[in-house]
Amino acid sequence: ETEPLTSKKDVSDCNEGGDCKENGLVVRNPKSALRLVEDGNKVHPSQGDKGEAAQISNGYSGVQSSVPCNGIGEMEDAPCTAPAAATTTTTSTTCGAEGQQQLMELEDRETWSKKIDFLLSVIGYAVDLGNVWRFPYICYQNGGGAFLIPYTIMAIFGGIPLFYMELALGQYHRNGCISIWRKICPIFKGIGFAICIIDLYVASYYNTIMAWAFYYLVSSFTAELPWTSCTNAWNTGNCTNYFSKDNISWSLHSISPAEEFYTRQVLQVHRSNGLDDLGGISWQLTLCLLLIFTIVYFSIWKGVKTSGKVVWVTATFPYIILFILLVRGATLPGAWRGVLYYLKPDWQKLLATEVWVDAAAQIFFSLGPGFGVLLAYASYNRFHNNCYQDALVTSTVNCVTSFVSGFVIFTVLGYMAEMRNEDVSEVAKDTGPSLLFITYAEAIANMPASTFFAIIFFLMLLTLGLDSTFAGLEGVITGVLDEFPHVWSKRRELFVLGLTIVCFLGSLATLTFGGAYVVKLFEEYATGPAVLTVVFLEAVAVAWFYGITQFCNDVKEMLGFTPGWYWRVCWVAISPIFLLFITCSFLSNPPELRLFDYNYPYWTTVVGYCIGTSSIIFIPIYMVYRLVTTPGTLKERVLKSITPETATEIPFGDIRMNAV
Numbered sequence: 001e002t003e004p005l006t007s008k009k010d011v012s013d014c015n016e017g018g019d020c021k022e023n024g025l026v027v028r029n030p031k032s033a034l035r036l037v038e039d040g041n042k043v044h045p046s047q048g049d050k051g052e053a054a055q056i057s058n059g060y061s062g063v064q065s066s067v068p069c070n071g072i073g074e075m076e077d078a079p080c081t082a083p084a085a086a087t088t089t090t091t092s093t094t095c096g097a098e099g100q101q102q103l104m105e106l107e108d109r110e111t112w113s114k115k116i117d118f119l120l121s122v123i124g125y126a127v128d129l130g131n132v133w134r135f136p137y138i139c140y141q142n143g144g145g146a147f148l149i150p151y152t153i154m155a156i157f158g159g160i161p162l163f164y165m166e167l168a169l170g171q172y173h174r175n176g177c178i179s180i181w182r183k184i185c186p187i188f189k190g191i192g193f194a195i196c197i198i199d200l201y202v203a204s205y206y207n208t209i210m211a212w213a214f215y216y217l218v219s220s221f222t223a224e225l226p227w228t229s230c231t232n233a234w235n236t237g238n239c240t241n242y243f244s245k246d247n248i249s250w251s252l253h254s255i256s257p258a259e260e261f262y263t264r265q266v267l268q269v270h271r272s273n274g275l276d277d278l279g280g281i282s283w284q285l286t287l288c289l290l291l292i293f294t295i296v297y298f299s300i301w302k303g304v305k306t307s308g309k310v311v312w313v314t315a316t317f318p319y320i321i322l323f324i325l326l327v328r329g330a331t332l333p334g335a336w337r338g339v340l341y342y343l344k345p346d347w348q349k350l351l352a353t354e355v356w357v358d359a360a361a362q363i364f365f366s367l368g369p370g371f372g373v374l375l376a377y378a379s380y381n382r383f384h385n386n387c388y389q390d391a392l393v394t395s396t397v398n399c400v401t402s403f404v405s406g407f408v409i410f411t412v413l414g415y416m417a418e419m420r421n422e423d424v425s426e427v428a429k430d431t432g433p434s435l436l437f438i439t440y441a442e443a444i445a446n447m448p449a450s451t452f453f454a455i456i457f458f459l460m461l462l463t464l465g466l467d468s469t470f471a472g473l474e475g476v477i478t479g480v481l482d483e484f485p486h487v488w489s490k491r492r493e494l495f496v497l498g499l500t501i502v503c504f505l506g507s508l509a510t511l512t513f514g515g516a517y518v519v520k521l522f523e524e525y526a527t528g529p530a531v532l533t534v535v536f537l538e539a540v541a542v543a544w545f546y547g548i549t550q551f552c553n554d555v556k557e558m559l560g561f562t563p564g565w566y567w568r569v570c571w572v573a574i575s576p577i578f579l580l581f582i583t584c585s586f587l588s589n590p591p592e593l594r595l596f597d598y599n600y601p602y603w604t605t606v607v608g609y610c611i612g613t614s615s616i617i618f619i620p621i622y623m624v625y626r627l628v629t630t631p632g633t634l635k636e637r638v639l640k641s642i643t644p645e646t647a648t649e650i651p652f653g654d655i656r657m658n659a660v
Helices: 047-053 096-105 115-126 129-141 144-173 190-219 257-266 283-300 304-314 317-330 335-343 347-351 353-367 373-379 387-420 433-445 450-483 492-506 515-526 528-559 565-588 602-616 618-629 634-641
Strands: 648-652 655-659
Touching: 115 304, 115 373, 115 387, 115 450, 129 144, 129 335, 129 353, 129 387, 129 433, 129 450, 144 335, 144 347, 144 353, 144 373, 144 387, 144 528, 144 565, 190 257, 190 283, 190 433, 190 450, 190 492, 190 515, 190 528, 190 602, 190 618, 257 433, 283 304, 283 450, 283 492, 304 317, 304 450, 317 387, 317 450, 335 387, 353 387, 353 528, 353 565, 373 450, 387 433, 387 528, 433 450, 450 492, 515 528, 515 602, 528 565, 528 602, 528 618, 602 618, 618 634
Parallel strands: none
Antiparallel strands: 648 655
16 A cells, blocks of 8 residues: 655646645645645554654655545545655544644744854853853852862763753754643643743843843943942941042941942832832832833844844843953952952862752753753754754853853952952852942942943843843743644734733832842742753653654754764763752752841742742643543553654655654
């Protein structure tokens, strides 16, 4: 019953604008491509057979099946017959609503205009505010130059393999974080929903930090920066400007004008008593955030065609500013003290477990697998794009940027220590956003041409944050649009508008006078352990359920070569252990939160864990739902739930074939 297909003569026997009927293929536009549609209800080959079926030979053979079709692909009373690829594979045309959805998925997918658009988008996503404030702090806290050893080891065996894996998955299956699991391991589809919830949590607080930066940017357009003096309405009696020409001594209770501007004018935390009394909403920050979301909306509403152009500015501008600030910082008096403190190795630190945990966490959150972004961005690549090279290039750029940012920060901290006549460790005690909005802002304010440097610095922070926001929301957008194409595929602009409104409303709690406390809580609990759990399950699902052999075969189809043993071992064992190691360390030693003079009460830890659990709870819920709704015995349900149910379309010249 098999018939070899040795030429394309049969393919061309189609009426203009009509369906191809002679060889049983239903094609909307026969000039574009020949698509073989796999019936989702058919029994699929096992993982072992799948590897063989994926091999492309010079000829074709197929088993014809007679299935009458209705609706999409209706061929009156003619039977549907379809040739399959390579080895003999049973295929048939999907009918009804399911067929309509699969045919919509097989429409030509949007792709990046240029390869550089994709690279800049991924680099812009990976290089964010954390590279500027978190890495330098983590580095000097954990042994200075000695910290680069565990950091590099964790990058090689943990971060980069996971980064490469997500790019390869997204590019091969060409789906977002939800629907891609139908082609990998359906029972883990809850991972996609968990990722979307996590991305929404991130959008609810991350953009607020950019609103702070925008407030600083607007305030910088003055001859004298407002955080340089103690004569403003928001200053207190403890305000001490040690940069003034007067002989002023720095005491234990002294507060710099930059700190009071940040805490009392921008955040206004003195009007809140903590998380149990957040106070009112700051209308200034609300306007700043509204403008930021407006920029975000018009940057991503049309898809990667528009966002790929915006990142030419948002991804490259920070590097120009970093170079300018590095040169300026290196010429400041006392800069060498900061560099020495930054890089002086403390080899004893390498014996501490906490150093290795911090190194693993830093490289993981810096590269950013698990947020659905890499899957989404890679899904718009061309099928044979070299994602292996992309993974190495973007990972290297990200790590080098973090390292160079340390010099930008610590040359200025050395200058601050010189001016205060203190040790660098006393100046560098600020962590997180405070390092940028207090310490660095104060240093800039007392440089020559301070207004210019303040403007470009806060512009840099905005651009660093914007392309990360583009990426996070694109992960949600691609995931939802691919999962519900019949609802949203033609209404992307409307969906993006609704999503940005939801994110804006979700950010209102962070815009209150106590909003900084909410940001800190979300940053520590809403994303950390949840993302670690998501990526751990993702690595296990791909390596152990989908199969490392099949995954490597997929990579070979795209790139022409099979990943080596190093990558296989990392994906199967080292990377999951790496993730489990970080997760267990976090859960065994939950962080004790403190911000300014506020110590977080115990109940906030419980709330934090509840927020983190609210996203990953979708994973077991969907597993139960899947097993309950799948017909058959328990064994049959489990087997069906871990077997890919949807074909992956593989381009082959002018023909697109489905590999199961």
